Amino acid sequence: MTDELDEDELGAYFGLIAAGDLLQRAVAAQLAEHGMTPLQFTILATLLNSSAGLRMSELADVLVLSRSGLTYQVTQLEKAGLVRRAATSDDERGVLAMLTPMGRDRALEAFPGHVGLVRAKFLDLLQPSEIDTIREALDRVVTALRRSKA
Amino acid sequence: MTDELDEDELGAYFGLIAAGDLLQRAVAAQLAEHGMTPLQFTILATLLNSSAGLRMSELADVLVLSRSGLTYQVTQLEKAGLVRRAATSDDERGVLAMLTPMGRDRALEAFPGHVGLVRAKFLDLLQPSEIDTIREALDRVVTALRRSKA
């Protein structure tokens, strides 16, 4: 019995994976219109809340991305003029990533459409009680998975 | 109000993305012990149900993977001796991918652990009613997203 999943279980599992993937694809398609990938949007959105900039390491940790991967993306965003690197005052080794004015503009431009898509393709399809259940249940799952990773 | 998401909405959205990602990572870590990636496992598992083999195109479509991506993976699996290619009888252009006996063994070996992980990190953390709600709600989301893609 442990080596099988019944209809409902399989449905919930596939639903989770498929819904997550498809939603991310839809988001990707939409962000492409703004000339950015989901990861790049996430970086910009994160920096939007930190006007003083964020350390590369902090940013990588928040985004659960490898250091080298972040270095690559920040370099891309820098070439595109959306992000700039700055030295940290205290630690000579540190590098701060922060938005350029254009980066801020582009992030703010992309935001409404992103939120609109999430609403249209996800939240608007659910009852408030379902949103509640999903939030609560998946939070439990996320907590468990994060714990077992450390 | 449309350009903001409240706590609950954000929680459900992040939960969906995070739970999906983390679960896939956990699955990946486990399958790595069997020397395969999630995609490779999915390919093997799919072929497990088609003893006569599947056309490359069909397989790519089922897995929502590009043709070239599948070519690459099947080549890898072929090198590993888990899959073999065969000619189709009717269409000279066609190629069938099918499991080797070893491929079948390896897929069957990996299966219980995979199911066990999905249970331990996901299903066992949820009430039956929650599983039901998630399955139903996400199915609606998946349907909507698939429709808007075509």
Next chain:
DNA sequence: AAGACTTGATTCCAATTCGAACTAGTTGTA
């Protein structure tokens, strides 16, 4: 204060993925 760890970030390399171009076999049509 010197030498040994540790830490922040980048560089380099291998793996994976997609799309475009390509090859070969099919189908349709005049």
Next chain:
DNA sequence: TACAACTAGTTCGAATTGGAATCAAGTCTT
């Protein structure tokens, strides 16, 4: 039948990602 359009699969090139190695700067121990 011959030519055009199409289909199946592969190959090639570009982008992305993670891990190992590397470099520079801090910190700690003695």
